[in-house]
Amino acid sequence: MHVRSLSWAAVVAALTLASCTSAPSSSPVTSSTQGVTVVQTGQVTEVKDVTRHDGRSTGLGSFIGSILGGIAGSNIGSGTGSAVAGIGGAIAGGMAGQHAEQSNSSRNSTELTVRLDNGExxxxxxxxxxxxxxxxxxRVSTNNGVVRVTR
Structure with a gap:
């Protein structure tokens, strides 16, 4: 009788452990201590080089360019000609300074369009x-809002 109670205990324990296991998930989700990572695959449909300007301008380039252009222009000629050359130099210098500042605030990147396996x-x-x-x-991996595209 004592042997039978041990057998029943073994059967109950085995059934309990079997019910704790779950079928493997078909979705590509990986868990770690750093959160959940979702991995999707897809095919690249477009690759496009892009230059982005951040749109911020301090005006410092225009200001410095105007001063330098005004000084350089005022050294041309004498009298009224010097004043006109100074004004022209200030305008040209301001425009050149603005262009220089904008070209330093742009960055190049590549835009990659991917059609994921789910059609998106x-x-x-x-x-x-x-x-x-x-x-x-x-492969497109997303973890805590950070997306990485890898081969």
Whole structure:
């Protein structure tokens, strides 16, 4: 009788442990101590180089360019000609300074459009040196809002 009670206990324990296991999930989700990572695959449908301007201008380039252009222009000629040359130099210097400031505030990136396996199309900004090609299969990993596109 004592042997039978041990057998029943073993059967109950085995059934309890079997019910704790779950079937493997078909969705590509990986758990870690750093959160949940969702991995999707897709195909690159477009690769486009983009130059972005951040739109911020301090005006410092225009200001310095105007001063330098005004000084340089006023050294041309004498009298009224010097004043006119100074004004022209200030205007040209201001425009040149503004252009120089804007060109320093732009950055180049590459936009990558990917058609995911679920049919959704998404566009990502990637570094220009990554050299993705149209038709290439990629993995899109998302972890805590941070997205990475890799081969």
């Amino acid at each position: 199309a998404r566009t990502f900004a990637v570094a220009p040196e990554d050299n993705f090609r149209v038709g290439e299969t990629v």
